[in-house]
Every structure is written in structure tokens, then in C-alpha cells.
Amino acid sequence: MIQVNENRIFLLRQTIRKHEYLYYVKNDPQISDLEYDKLLEELIELEKKYPELVTPDSPTQRVSSDLSKSFPEIKHSSPMLSLSNSYNQNELLEFDRRVRENLPDAETIEYICELKIDGASISIRYRNGIYEKAVTRGDGTSGEDVTQNIKTIKSLPLKVNRIELNGETLQNFEVRGEIFLDLESFNKINELRLLNEEKLFANPRNSAAGTIKLHDSKIVAARNLQVFLYYLFTEEIAIVSQNENLKILDELGFKVNANYKLCKNINEVIEFCNEWEEKRDKLPYEIDGVVIKVNSKKQQEILGTIAKSPRWAIAYKFKAKQVETVLENITWQVGRTGAITPVAELKPILLAGSTISRATLHNYDEILRKDLRINDTVIIEKGGDVIPKVVSVVKEKRGENSNITLPPERCPECRSELIKTDEEVALYCGNYSCPAQVKGRIIHFASRGAMNIDGLGEALVNLFVEKGYLNSIYDIYLLNNHRDELIKIDRLGEKSISNLLASIENSKSRPFEKVLFAIGIRYVGLGAAQKLAEHFGSIDKLMAADTDAISSIYEIGPSISNSVIEFFSQQTNKDLIGKLKEAGLIFEKETNQGEMKFSGKNFIITGTLSSMSRDKAKDIIIANGGKVLSAISKNLTYVVVGENAGSKYDKALKLGLNIIDEEAFLKLTGIN
């Protein structure tokens, strides 16, 4: 009896797999949804009866009932590289010239152009033809294990087609591609979030990246993530070109974006890029450019990789998208330092995949310079990662109802009179207790680059300020006393409060320079805070210093030093420091005894590192006694060059400085 059922289970799985493939990969369903549901239902019932026959590659196993608590870090078998960017025809010609220069004369070069899908990259391993593991890009060297969540993507085979090449079967390999949400699914998610009063996702890329990291794979399954694969690695067979690579992916049953083209020369590449820049809006998903790859694997190997980007590929990025809309109003926003900035309130409009209803205008001068008036028709622009901005007014469309705006005289939040300093265009609210400033200071203090208090984001800070739990940053360290009350607040609960209190406790070990940055002295960014911490060594010495002592530090100008002096001249701030000290925060630079590895050595980092952020690299250098400078000079011991290094790299070359890549840097630090 069990044999009969085993056969039936096997057959059902095969049939369901086939129809999932036809529906999700080929967009060519051959049975109705009802028929599909019936097959799946039958399989579920049989597997319930014979749980010993359930296998991980069964179509019933896409959604796991376990909630994943965390996403363990996994090292990539080979680094997940990124691409250098190009923005116009000349840069593409330049790329072609570089490729030719580095390949033997008279070699024919073909390029493959693929659409650059705007999503999140993923690496997926298959063992014995069966889905095994999915890992996010992370920092390129290692990423997070999101196996359960990626398994819910119906177009992704849990078991691949058996294919043979030169007598070998392809069973063990890794594929890489892009996870994304089509525009329809993205809009549906945001509509739902709007109903639930949740913060909207800015664009499909953010929502795809956020979805991958959800803890409940049932919710992931409902979001309708999709994946296009563009790369396959294996030791089992030799693949000679990117073209072949895409063909094999297709034969294995993966979803490959069909809009790719093998081009005979760079002119055909340019044509392809222009064509898709025109047509991009016709696609049901977002693309932000074209990826151009040298087709031949042999040539790719000769060209190699530099600073984590292959020399054999480049991204062509589309221009920022522009659209017209109406400037409905100009409102004024109060920042954490009291600076009042104008905000353009726009008639909501879809641009580059997201609905734009606001854009910052920096200061009143910008309003005058661009001659922006309420009710004007304006052009707004948004490039990939950038915040939307108002480019200009369409003067021909200006009507009778256009109105000029004057800067406010009172703070829009607390109604206190505003201060305008002579040397600046900015307006300030001088009331330190202004609720908008209080919220802004706390949000900044808790943010990742500052005290890194996980969970204490904008929404929670607003809530806690409104409920009276937080009036100053010091109150964060008193939240512990209100634990029982906090747990009772709607939507919070025991677990999230415990996590929050734990990260507040952890923040007490943040180093001095982060604390100095976090307390939010005007003009003191992370870089200035590092220099001040390095120079003075403790808050007491900094508080005792005069303007001259502070501005004598290299790259610390008068506006920073005046602002520091002004900050510590106020009794409320002195009291705050005293209380934070009592709470256990670090206000001294940790001094290591004796000579350290990088003592007396000066570094500069330019470009993007793949294994860590630039801030992390700086921390490592400083922790080892070295200094990080911000401008190219003869005083540099090392110039660390990452990907997309710009003019600093060229200057360093000219000066003949000691240039090292990321790998050499890691060796120096002892990490690698």
C-alpha cells in the first residue's frame, strides 16, 4: 500500500513542479488555478498521512512553520562582486577601450547586455540538484542565511531539471541573481501598510530587501517575491561564456530575464542601453540600468578583478527620472539642532517606482534662487538612491494663484521666536526644549552611526516623547525603571521591550568618539568627533579647552570650535554630561599602553571597501594607534583604495604614495 502512495506522491510532485514552472517561470499556465490547488491539496493530505515520505524539495515545503529568530552569517564561496558604474556613452567607449587594451591584439570581443534589475542580490546553493541554502550579499564576503524566506519564491526550483553536458550531470552549483518585487505587488504591499498605519516602503528595492529579512516566512510567501538569475558557478562542468551560462540556467529551470542581447561591438551595446532607457517604464518591474559583461569566460579571466569589481563588466546607470507636479505648499521643519528647513509639499506623484509627496528645499535662499511659489508646476527628480529634489519651476505654467512664501518668524512647533545668524542663511529655533528638537536629538543619539540603539527608531521615539517617558537623551537610560508600563503599551510587548532595554544597556560600551558624536553638538559630525576625541582624550579636557586649542586641530574650523564652546557653556549641557557619566557612558578615549601596530602611521581610505564599511575600517586604524586623514598629502603612510575610488586615487598616484588595496589592508591589520 505504501508503495502505491509513494508512487502517487512522486507523480504529484513532478506534476506540481511542472505546472509551477510553467506558471511562474514561463508565464504560460496550462491548467487552471483550481486544478493546481487540487493537486497540491492531494499531496498535502498524503504527506500528512505519511510524514516519513516528506522531503525538503517537496512543493509543500516552501513555507516553513518555524519562525526564524536570526539570520546566521555565512561566508560566500567566492566574493559577491559589485560593478563600477558608467553614466554616458563616453564612459562606455572608455570601458571598451580598457577591455581592448588588456586583451591580446586582434581578439574578437563580444558583450552581453542584461537589464540591471533593481532589487537585492542573492546567492543560492544547490546540492545533488536540490535547493540547499540562500545567502544575502551582505558585505560581499559573507551574508545572512535567508534560506527559509527565499524558498517561498515559487519560480525558484526546489529541485532542478537534470541536464547533461559533455557526459557530466550538473548537480552541485551556486546561482546568483536578483530578488525583486514587481510594481503591482509593491503597490499592494504599500496599500496594505497604509491601511494598517505602517510606514510605507520608499521603493520596490527597499521592500524586497526588507521582505527577505522578515522573521515569518508565511508573510514572505504572501508578498510575492520574484527572482531573476544571471550567474552560475560550478566545478562540475566548464562553461565558456556568459551566453552559455544564461542558457544553462534556463535549462535547469531557473527564471532568466529574457531581455538580454549578445552584442558584436560597443556600438550595439550603446544602442541597447539607449533603447532600454526609453522602454524602462513599460516593464512591470524596476530596472536602474544595464549590465554589460564581456561574453567570453576566457577573456573574463584575463581581465580579472580590481578592488572588488570585475574589469570585464560595467553597469550603465540610467539618468535620474524627472516628472512634473504641483508644489501645493511649503512647510517648515524643525531639525534636532533647531535649524528650520523648508519642505516642498507636492501633489503626490509616482516617480521611479515610489510615490513622492515631499522634498527638502535646504534653505530659504534655495526658494528665492529657484523662484519657487506655491501652486507652481515644478519639475522633480529622483535618481536611484537619492532623495527627491525640486529641480526647477515650469514658468509657462505659472497661474494667477501662484503665491510667494516668506520665512516664518516663529518656530512652527513651539512658537518661540526664530534666530537668524548673520553669517548663515539658516533660521534657528533657540528653544532647547522645543518638542521637535527633543525628538530629533533622541533619534540622532540612538541612530546606528551614533549609539546604535537597535529598535529605538523614529516611531518609538515619537511615541515615548508624547507619552512623557523621554524628555532628553538621558531619559533613555531611565527607561529601565518603566519596564512594566512600557510592556503594556499597545503593539510593544515583553519581547520587544526586553530587546530594546538590552540594546540600551549595550550602548554603554560605545567608544568616546561615538558618544561625542551622539550628544549632537551642532557641526560635530562623526569625523570631527573622532578628531576631537583623539586630540583631547577625554570630555573633561575638551570641556576645559578654549577656542584656539580646539581650532588648532587639523581640519577643525572655527564654526566647529565655536559651536563646541557654546555647547559646553550651557549649564543644561554640563548637567547632561554629568548624568550620562553616572549612567556609565564612556567619556574617555581608551588608551593602550606602549607602541601600537599603527602608531605614527597615517591612512586615508578612498572608494568603497567590500568587507567592511569605511567607518569600521577607520575604527580599526584608530584602535591600532593610527590616524585617518581626509586629504591626500605627503604625510600619508598608506592610501587604501576600494572600489570606485575617485580623484583621491589619481592624486595619490601622481604623488607616488604607497597605495594598497583592500586585501593588503586586511593583511596589515592582521584580519586576513
Ligand code: IVH
Ligand atoms: S552582475 C560581477 N548582472 O547590480 C558580477 N548584477 O553592483 C556582478 N544586478 O550587486 C553582478 N541585475 O545585485 C549583475 N544582470 C545583472 C544584474 C546585477 C542587477 C545587481 C547586483 C549587483 C549590482 C551591481
